Structure formats: C-alpha cells, structure tokens
Amino acid sequence: MRLRLVPQETNINFFAARKVTFGASMVLMVLSVVAWALMGLNFGIDFQGGTTIRTQAEQPVDVAAYRDALQPLELGDVAISEVYDPTFAANEHVAMLRIQAQEGAESAENEMVANVEAALKGVDETIQFTSVESVGPKVSGELVQSAVLAVLAALGAIMVYIWLRFEWQFSLGAVVALFHDVLLTIGLFAVLQIRFDLATIAALLTIVGYSINDTVVIFDRVRENLIKYKKMALQDVMNLSVNETLSRTVMTSGTTLIALIALLVLGGDVIRGFVFAITWGVIVGTYSSVYVAKNVVLMLGTKRDWSKPSDGGPGGTQFSTSDA
Amino acid sequence: MLQISFFNRLVIWLLVAVGLLVAMPNAFYSRVESHNDAVAAIESGGATPELEADAAKWPGLLPNNLVNLGLDLRGGAHLLGRVQVEEVYAERMKAMWPEVRDALRDERGTIGTIRRVDGPEDQLRIRIQNSDQMAAAMDKVRGLARQVVSLSYPGATDIEVSAEGDVLVVQLSQAERELSDQRTVQQSLEIIRRRVDEVGTREPTIQRQGSDRIIIQVPGIGSAQELKDLIGTTAKLTFHPVVQRVSSPDADATGRTVTLPSADPSEEGVYYVLEENPVVTGEELVDAQPDFDQNGQPAVNFRFNASGARKFGDYTAENVGSPFAIVLDGEVISAPVIRQHIPGGTGIISGNFTVQESSDLAVLLRAGALPAGMDFLQERTIGPELGADSIRAGAIACVVAFAAVLVFMALSYGLFGIFANIALLINVGLIFGLLSTIGATLTLPGIAGIVLTIGMAVDANVLVFERIREELKTAKGPSRAISLGYEKALSAIIDANITTFITAAILFVLGSGPVRGFSVTLALGIITSVFTAIYVTRLLIVTWFERARPKTIEV
Numbered sequence: 039m040r041l042r043l044v045p046q047e048t049n050i051n052f053f054a055a056r057k058v059t060f061g062a063s064m065v066l067m068v069l070s071v072v073a074w075a076l077m078g079l080n081f082g083i084d085f086q087g088g089t090t091i092r093t094q095a096e097q098p099v100d101v102a103a104y105r106d107a108l109q110p111l112e113l114g115d116v117a118i119s120e121v122y123d124p125t126f127a128a129n130e131h132v133a134m135l136r137i138q139a140q141e142g143a144e145s146a147e148n149e150m151v152a153n154v155e156a157a158l159k160g161v162d163e164t165i166q167f168t169s170v171e172s173v174g175p176k177v178s179g180e181l182v183q184s185a186v187l188a189v190l191a192a193l194g195a196i197m198v199y200i201w202l203r204f205e206w207q208f209s210l211g212a213v214v215a216l217f218h219d220v221l222l223t224i225g226l227f228a229v230l231q232i233r234f235d236l237a238t239i240a241a242l243l244t245i246v247g248y249s250i251n252d253t254v255v256i257f258d259r260v261r262e263n264l265i266k267y268k269k270m271a272l273q274d275v276m277n278l279s280v281n282e283t284l285s286r287t288v289m290t291s292g293t294t295l296i297a298l299i300a301l302l303v304l305g306g307d308v309i310r311g312f313v314f315a316i317t318w319g320v321i322v323g324t325y326s327s328v329y330v331a332k333n334v335v336l337m338l339g340t341k342r343d344w345s346k347p348s349d350g351g352p353g354g355t356q357f358s359t360s361d362a
Numbered sequence: 363m364l365q366i367s368f369f370n371r372l373v374i375w376l377l378v379a380v381g382l383l384v385a386m387p388n389a390f391y392s393r394v395e396s397h398n399d400a401v402a403a404i405e406s407g408g409a410t411p412e413l414e415a416d417a418a419k420w421p422g423l424l425p426n427n428l429v430n431l432g433l434d435l436r437g438g439a440h441l442l443g444r445v446q447v448e449e450v451y452a453e454r455m456k457a458m459w460p461e462v463r464d465a466l467r468d469e470r471g472t473i474g475t476i477r478r479v480d481g482p483e484d485q486l487r488i489r490i491q492n493s494d495q496m497a498a499a500m501d502k503v504r505g506l507a508r509q510v511v512s513l514s515y516p517g518a519t520d521i522e523v524s525a526e527g528d529v530l531v532v533q534l535s536q537a538e539r540e541l542s543d544q545r546t547v548q549q550s551l552e553i554i555r556r557r558v559d560e561v562g563t564r565e566p567t568i569q570r571q572g573s574d575r576i577i578i579q580v581p582g583i584g585s586a587q588e589l590k591d592l593i594g595t596t597a598k599l600t601f602h603p604v605v606q607r608v609s610s611p612d613a614d615a616t617g618r619t620v621t622l623p624s625a626d627p628s629e630e631g632v633y634y635v636l637e638e639n640p641v642v643t644g645e646e647l648v649d650a651q652p653d654f655d656q657n658g659q660p661a662v663n664f665r666f667n668a669s670g671a672r673k674f675g676d677y678t679a680e681n682v683g684s685p686f687a688i689v690l691d692g693e694v695i696s697a698p699v700i701r702q703h704i705p706g707g708t709g710i711i712s713g714n715f716t717v718q719e720s721s722d723l724a725v726l727l728r729a730g731a732l733p734a735g736m737d738f739l740q741e742r743t744i745g746p747e748l749g750a751d752s753i754r755a756g757a758i759a760c761v762v763a764f765a766a767v768l769v770f771m772a773l774s775y776g777l778f779g780i781f782a783n784i785a786l787l788i789n790v791g792l793i794f795g796l797l798s799t800i801g802a803t804l805t806l807p808g809i810a811g812i813v814l815t816i817g818m819a820v821d822a823n824v825l826v827f828e829r830i831r832e833e834l835k836t837a838k839g840p841s842r843a844i845s846l847g848y849e850k851a852l853s854a855i856i857d858a859n860i861t862t863f864i865t866a867a868i869l870f871v872l873g874s875g876p877v878r879g880f881s882v883t884l885a886l887g888i889i890t891s892v893f894t895a896i897y898v899t900r901l902l903i904v905t906w907f908e909r910a911r912p913k914t915i916e917v
Contacts, residue, residue, distance in 0.1 A: 040773070040774065040775075040776060040916075041770070041773035041774045042774070043774075046831075046835075092748065094747075094748075125751070125754075125755050125758075147741075148587055148590075151587075166745070167743075167745070168744070168745035168747060168748040169742070169743060169744045169745055169748055170585070170586065170741075170742070170743040171741070171742040171743070172740065172741050172742075173739075173740045174738075174739040174740060176739055177442065177739045177740045184872045185872075187872060188868055188869065188872040188873070191868050191872070192864065192865045192868045192869075195864045195865075195868065196861050196864060196865070199860065199861055199864060200861070203857055236873075236877055237807060237877065239877070240807060240869060240873060240877040240880055240881075243865050243868065243869050244814065244865070244869075244880075244884070246865050247861065247862040247864075247865035247866065247884075248818070248862070250858075250861040250862065250865075251818070251821070251858040251859070251861060251862050252858075254854065254857045254858045254861055255825065255854045255857075255858050257857075258853055258854040258857055258858075259854070262850075282832065283828070285828050285831075286821075286824050286825055286828040289774060289820075289824045289828070290817075290818070290820065290821040290824050292770065293767050293770055293771070293816075293817050293818075293820045293821075293824075294814070294817030294818055294821075295817070296763065296766045296767055296770060296817065297763035297764075297766070297767055297813050297814065297816050297817035298763075298813070298814065298817060300759050300762040300763035300766060300813070301759040301760075301763060301810060301813045303759075304755060304758050304759040304762055305755050305756060305759040305809075305810070305813075306751060306752055306755030306756070306759075308434070308748075308752055308806060309752075309806050309807060309809075309810055312807060312810060313810055316810075316814065
C-alpha cells in the first residue's frame with residue numbers, strides 16, 4: 039500500500055552509457071553558450087535600464103492599438119506583450135510595456151510615464167498602471183556586476199567547502215555540474231527569450247544551492263562506500279552509491295517539484311519566470327548530480343584510503359557522526 | 363540509542379512552543395495590525411474610544427510582532443536616490459569667500475589687490491596682483507584652515523591651498539570632502555525621514571546605501587512620483603534684496619548678484635536680479651503652517667527664531683518701500699514691497715498656491731531644507747491591487763503545495779510520513795516566528811522561498827527515513843535501525859544544508875530588495891528545517907516508539 043516511486047532494490051548501471059550522457063551534457067553546454075551568444079538574452083530593465091509598466095484594463099488588450107497610440111511619443115524601443123494567467127478575473131486584461139531608457143534629464147522618465155498613460159487612456163478608458171518601475175543606466179551596470187559576482191562567489195565558496203569536506207576531485211566535479219546547470223538554464227532563457235532579470239539571477243543561485251545539495255548527498259554516500267568497500271572498483275562504488283540513494287533522490291526531487299509546480303500554476307504571473315527557472319534547475323540539477331558530477335570524479339579518480347588524511351590538502355575533514 | 367534526556371525534550375518542546383507563539387499573530391494579520399496601530403496612536407496622541415476598541419482586539423499579553431509585507435505585496439513606492447554631495451562643496455566655497463577676502467585684504471601692503479575669478483564651482487580662485495608674494499598669500503589663507511578629525515587622514519585640515527601662476531586656488535581637502543559627504547547624507551536621511559513621517563504612512567524604510575545613496579520605501583503611497591515630490595524638493599527658502607526686475611535671464615547684472623526666474627505663471631518671462639547673499643534663510647525658521655492671505659488665497663505663514671527675527675526686523679526697518687524677494691529652490695515665489703517694519707519675525711508667503719500646495723510647502727519648510735539635491739536612479743511603484751493579487755495567488759499556491767507534499771509524504775512513509783508532516787507544519791510556523799522576531803520583510807520571491815523550503819525541508823527527513831529502511835534490511839532491531847538511520851544520515855544532512863546556506867548567505871549579501879527577501883526566507887528555512895528534521899521528528903518517533911514498543915516497524 040505504500041507509494042514507492044523506486045523499487046526497494048535497484049541495480050541500474052548508471053555509468054553504462056557514461057560517454058553518451060557526459061558527451062550529451064557537454065554538447066548541451068556548448069549549445070547553450072552558442073544560443074546565448076547568437077540569440078542573446080532578453081534582459082529586463084534591471085540590466086539595461088529603462089521603464090516597465092504593467093497595465094490592467096477591463097477591455098481585452100489590443101497590442102497593435104497600444105503600439106499605434108504610443109507611436110507619436112517617439113519613445114524609441116518599446117516592447118508590448120499581453121500577459122495571460124489562469125488566476126486573472128474575466129475582466130482583468132494585463133499587458134507589460136517595456137520602454138528603453140530615455141535620453142536627457144531624470145525628469146524625462148516621469149513625463150514619459152504620464153504621456154504614456156494619457157495616450158493609452160485614449161485607447162481604453164479603463165486602463166490603469168498597476169506597477170511602474172524604472173532603472174537608470176548607472177544602477178543597471180552595477181546590478182550586472184554584482185549579479186555576476188554573486189554567481190561566481192557562490193561557485194567559489196562551494197568549491198572550497200567541498201574541497202575541505204571531500205577531495206579536490208569531488209570539488210571540481212561538483213563545480214562542473216553547477217556550471218552545467220547554470221549554463222543550461224541561461225541557454226533555455228536565451229532560446230525561449232524569457233525575460234532575464236535580477237530575479238533570474240536569484241533563481242540561478244537557488245539552482246546552484248539545490249543542485250549542490252543533491253550532489254553532496256550522493257558524494258557523502260560515495261565516501262562512506264569507499265571506506266566500506268576498499269577493493270571495489272571506483273565505478274562500481276559510484277554505481278552502488280547512486281542506486282542506494284536513488285530512492286531519496288527521487289523523493290526529494292519529487293516533493294520539491296510538487297511544491298514548485300503548484301507555485302508555477304497558481305502563484306501568478308509576476309513570479310512565473312522566477313519559479314520556472316527554479317523548476318527547470320531542479321530537473322537539470324538532479325540529472326547533473328549523477329551524470330556530470332560523478333562522471334568527472336570517475337574520470338579524475340580519487341584516493342582510495344580514506345582512513346588517513348591525504349597529503350595534497352585538507353580534504354576529507356569529517357564531522358563527528360556519533361552524537362546528536 | 364533511542365534515548366533523549368528529559369532535559370533535551372523539554373528544550374525542544376519549549377523552542378517549538380515559543381516559535382509557534384511568536385508566529386501566531388500572523389494568523390490574525392489584520393486584527394493584530396489594527397491593534398498595533400491603535401496602541402501606537404494612543405501612545406503618541408492620546409486615546410479615543412475607537413482606538414481603545416481597536417487596541418482591545420488583541421490581548422496585550424500575547425506577542426504582537428508581525429512579518430512586514432514588502433512593497434510587492436502591499437503596494438507602495440520605492441526610490442533609490444543619490445545625494446548630490448558636490449553641491450555642498452560649492453556652498454562651502456561661496457561661504458568661505460568673505461573670510462578669505464578679509465584675510466587677504468589685511469595683507470594688501472605686500473600682496474597688492476585681489477580679485478575673485480571664475481572657476482569650477484568647488485574652487486575659490488583669487489588673482490593676486492603681486493604674484494611673487496604668492497607664498498605669503500598662501501600662508502595667510504592656510505591660517506584659516508581648521509583641523510579635521512579623521513581616522514584615514516591623520517592631521518589633515520579642511521582646505522587645500524595651491525597656486526596656479528598668479529591665481530590662488532582654495533578647495534576642500536579630500537578628508538574634509540569625505541566628512542562633508544558623510545554629514546550631507548546623514549542630514550538628508552534625517553530630513554527625508556522627517557518629511558515622510560509628517561505625511562504619516564506606515565513603516566517607511568529609509569536607509570543609507572553605499573557612500574551617497576539613500577533607499578526610500580513607503581508602503582501605501584500612490585506612486586513614486588508623489589514620493590519624489592515629497593522628498594525630491596530641496597525646499598531651500600531664502601529672502602533676498604531685489605536689485606531689479608528684468609525680462610531676460612542674461613540681463614546685465616553687475617557685482618555679486620544672481621538672476622532668478624519668477625515662479626508665478628502670470629509673470630512668465632519675468633526675472634529678478636537679486637543680491638547673491640540672502641538676508642535670512644529658511645534654516646532660521648521655527649515653524650510654518652498653511653494659511654490664507656488677506657485676499658483669501660492659500661498661503662504659508664512662518665515664524666523665525668530669535669536671530670532670524672532680528673535680521674528680518676532690522677532689514678525691513680531699513681528698507682521700507684523696496685521690494686524683497688522670497689526664493690524657494692531657485693525660483694522667486696513672490697517679491698512684495700516692504701510696506702512697514704516687520705518686528706516679531708513672523709510673515710506670510712503668498713504665491714499662486716493651491717490649498718494642497720500650501721500645505722505641502724508648510725510640511726517641507728517645517729522639516730527643513732535638504733543640504734543638497736537628489737537624483738533618482740531607480741524607482742518602482744506597485745499598485746495595492748497588484749500586491750493583494752500577489753498575496754492571494756501566493757497563499758493559494760502555498761496551501762496547495764503544502765497539501766500535496768503532506769499527502770505525498772504520508773503515502774510514501776506511512777506513520778513516519780505523518781511524523782515528518784507534523785514537523786513540516788511546525789517548520790513553517792517557526793519560519794514565520796523567526797521572520798516576525800527579526801522584523802524581516804516578506805516579499806513575493808520570499809513566498810517562493812517558503813514554498814521551496816517546504817519542498818526541500820522534507821529532504822532531511824527523507825534522508826533519515828531512507829537510511830532507516832536500509833538499516834532495517836540488514837535485519838537489526840527497529841530501535842537500532844532508527845538510531846543508526848539518524849546517525850548515518852547526519853553527515854549528508856549537514857553537508858547538504860551548509861552548501862545551500864552558503865548560497866543563501868551570498869544572495870543576502872549581494873542581493874537587494876525582493877531578492878534579499880528571498881534569501882532571508884531560504885536561509886531561515888534551512889535552519890528551521892534542520893532543527894525540525896533532526897530534533898522534532900526524532901523526538902516524535904522516539905516518543906511513539908517508547909509507548910508502542912513495536913516488534914517490527916515499516917518505514
């Protein structure tokens with residue numbers, strides 16, 4: 039009567055097709071970088087400055103009419119998109135306008151917003167601005183900087199931590215897996231042209247956090263099994279560890295995905311991009327823990343005698359597991 | 363083994379109880395909020411029956427801390443402004459000129475005549491007739507310098523004096539600039555706070571960011587524009603003697619004068635040439651109130667302090683019949699003719715005000731002028747409806763996510779799943795308890811953080827339960843399997859959560875606004891989920907085990 043997503047005993051050979059899976063991951067990483075370079079990211083105003091306006095009206099949104107109304111204002115690059123969401127009421131029609139940073143004084147932005155409001159009221163009396171946000175070019179430059187710094191700092195800190203707790207091979211494997219997750223997410227955002235803003239960076243860091251969590255749990259088991267089965271081949275130890283923790287991996291990813299999907303469907307459109315990134319990241323992160331991180335460790339090899347500290351560094355520091 | 367001392371049990375239950383008690387007011391959000399508002403109102407302004415009734419809605423003995431709702435949930439305006447600290451340098455130099463002039467005049471015998479020449483606003487440039495005596499002139503000006511107390515520049519003085527040919531250049535030293543910036547930003551912060559408080563909105567956030575920036579968040583205000591009107595105005599009020607009235611901004615002005623436009627729309631194209639040094643400034647105001655002038659037009663009356671009143675009184679006594687300009691932020695509001703001596707230091711400013719404008723101006727004058735102007739680098743307005751929609755959507759998503767996870771856990775682990783579910787409920791309670799205790803702000807991404815925590819919080823339990831299952835396979839007794847399960851899973855739990863915590867900490871340090879809100883809930887969620895998984899579920903299981911004494915267990 040118990041719900042079992044994974045049979046009690048599994049003996050799947052996860053590394054049978056390691057060249058194919060690892061190769062596929064590498065190809066996807068390269069493709070992501072290519073997509074990023076060729077298609078570019080659909081940056082939000084956080085990163086390039088400008089103004090976004092969220093409008094709400096009782097009549098259905100007519101993007102063409104909005105565009106025509108704004109034409110005479112000569113605002114430069116204007117993107118208008120209609121927003122759909124199952125949580126909206128029948129007479130709730132929402133659109134997002136993104137307008138490039140205006141030349142000239144800071145007061146130009148305010149006038150611009152007032153002009154836009156007047157112009158759109160001409161199209162639809164009931165239109166309201168439910169949120170207006172503008173970011174100056176100076177701040178957006180700094181935001182890009184601190185975002186890149188945040189991701190790199192997170193990767194660096196994790197690398198150090200894993201190195202302290204395990205071995206440098208594990209640390210490298212974990213970080214390659216994280217790069218994989220981050221790049222694949224960026225690639226997906228480039229391909230689907232989903233808006234990439236500060237919240238997306240937060241999502242990337244969350245993915246990093248989740249994926250490392252998953253990777254570390256399996257690493258932990260690998261370490262334990264390496265001590266237990268001193269003579270077993272590394273690949274077999276890895277395979278055993280992944281099989282032993284498989285039930286847990288599926289359970290945890292399952293509960294997290296259940297929660298995220300609820301948020302994705304019901305949480306409203308304001309955070310949909312953010313939740314979407316995290317959901318994708320959980321899937322990719324679970325995959326990469328097994329197929330990227332372990333593969334890297336397998337290729338690099340690791341020391342086999344875990345009973346004494348290695349010469350190369352402070353690796354393998356262990357917390358006491360006897361009390362608590 | 364499966365033993366937890368009585369003392370440990372007590373501590374665990376006590377922590378849970380305290381956490382839940384602190385979290386409880388959030389379940390009655392609007393009621394507690396009106397109670398808190400009423401209590402604050404009674405403290406500051408005395409009790410009325412309505413306030414008493416509101417205050418009685420929530421027992422005073424219970425905790426009343428609430429989680430602050432961020433702007434994206436409540437609606438309001440956010441501004442990131444930069445204080446134009448350089449303006450103060452120019453002011454300082456302007457104020458320094460008479461002092462420098464007097465000092466150099468005393469030496470006229472050796473250095474000859476002096477003349478101020480134009481240059482950048484933050485410098486004072488003086489041409490010296492006998493340029494071979496430059497050293498003497500520099501010494502004299504250096505004598506005016508004051509010591510600066512600064513840790514990074516020991517022994518520095520406030521001004522730097524240098525020579526460029528026959529021109530003597532005075533400017534603020536680096537040490538003094540830094541101190542001046544510090545003071546300017548601090549003062550701006552204080553004045554903005556006073557202005558925002560005067561309009562009486564709930565829980566505004568006014569924080570300094572970096573060296574010269576200020577973040578202002580005001581929930582409930584209609585738009586960022588309104589907020590900017592309130593705090594973006596310098597509100598610098600000065601009273602100047604009028605030299606002449608002209609019709610062009612580049613009218614011929616001799617001596618130290620300024621030409622300023624009229625603020626009156628009926629006087630478009632009219633400019634006033636004024637003496638540069640004001641008779642008296644708004645800094646000497648002690649009060650300003652909206653009022654009506656003798657024609658029944660909205661106006662603002664004001665009162666000077668003693669020294670302001672004396673200057674104002676003396677000047678009006680000596681200049682009956684001359685016009686006198688009232689200047690606000692570089693515009694002449696009005697230039698009445700002085701009809702009689704005005705003693706007592708009170709007066710009235712009438713311009714073409716609406717009632718709203720006159721009361722706004724009174725607020726600005728009471729709060730004081732900003733020491734420097736502000737640029738706005740980032741602004742955000744969120745309508746209250748959008749915030750309400752977001753809360754509703756977030757709450758529904760939370761409940762559904764929660765219910766789904768609870769069912770999933772119960773189906774997968776049976777009785778143990780129910781223990782984990784109880785711990786999960788406690789976990790969410792504890793997150794809210796911690797959030798309200800530290801006064802954190804809940805944002806929309808923060809709600810996402812909680813949902814994510816719900817998903818991830820079960821991870822620690824899953825690790826333990828899976829481990830217990832494994833231990834059971836090797837046919838140890840149930841008691842031994844449970845205790846081994848906890849022991850062996852601990853290392854993985856700690857490693858996994860520390861790494862996640864590292865990313866949350868980095869998000870907190872480098873993120874801002876809503877993202878920071880997300881990192882806070884994520885980090886608190888990690889702490890509470892480790893606590894509930896390691897201690898609470900374990901205690902639940904042990905308590906159950908002691909009572910039931912099962913021969914076999916199924917996880």
